[in-house]
Amino acid sequence: QKEVEQDPGPLSVxxxxxxxxxxxxSNSAFQYFMxxxxxxxxxxxxxxxxxxxxxxxxxxxxxQVDKSSKYISLFIxxxxxxxxxxxxxxxxxxxxxxxxxxxGTRLKVLA
Amino acid sequence: SQTIHQWPAxxxxxxxxxxxxxxxxxxxxNPNLYWYRQAxxxxxxxxxxxxxxxxxxxxxxxxxxxxxxxxxxxxxxxxKLLLSDSGFYLCAWTVSPDSPLHFGNGTRLTVT
Numbered sequence: 001q002k003e004v005e006q007d008p009g010p011l012s013v014x015x016x017x018x019x020x021x022x023x024x025x026s027n028s029a030f031q032y033f034m035x036x037x038x039x040x041x042x043x044x045x046x047x048x049x050x051x052x053x054x055x056x057x058x059x060x061x062x063x064q065v066d067k068s069s070k071y072i073s074l075f076i077x078x079x080x081x082x083x084x085x086x087x088x089x090x091x092x093x094x095x096x097x098x099x100x101x102x103x104g105t106r107l108k109v110l111a
Numbered sequence: 112s113q114t115i116h117q118w119p120a121x122x123x124x125x126x127x128x129x130x131x132x133x134x135x136x137x138x139x140x141n142p143n144l145y146w147y148r149q150a151x152x153x154x155x156x157x158x159x160x161x162x163x164x165x166x167x168x169x170x171x172x173x174x175x176x177x178x179x180x181x182x183x184x185x186x187x188x189x190x191k192l193l194l195s196d197s198g199f200y201l202c203a204w205t206v207s208p209d210s211p212l213h214f215g216n217g218t219r220l221t222v223t
Binding site for chain 2: 032036043044046088092096101103
């Protein structure tokens, strides 16, 4: 079993839709959770960073962490064609130097 | 603000040739530095990380090596490339193990 599972997609949605991207994990020691957006042939760009259960909002993006279920989500409201990219979740244990990544979900927002 | 530079952006090398990829970080001191490789559908594979000059931790035993000759410089090398070394190589940094990673724009390496 992989430490982090992420549906690879692709996920296609119409412009303006609410998008839900998800990751599950098996290591209960993970305390820090990140979401990255990666455009083709570019490095991943940090979107959200959180270290506690609950919701964190930044503009059209909301990150949700449920440690009891070992489940994290990224919601994108009013999705735009420019949101079309691969979204990676990542997580780490407190005090370690290792970050574990999901395989990424490809998102296509259709105009 | 902090920036990370990685070069070259693309590289085509024959099998058996050497490799040197360089990464530098500006605007911060004593960063933790990382090399990842990304293959299609397989996510990011951690290759090396460094918490200080001359301190290198290897995660994947293979024909790659890393060095950190200066505080904000991280180099990925190989003496003889294999076909299986093809991929997208990403350098990243963080200020502490409890902070998020920040990535460069990567080097796409094709070994022919």
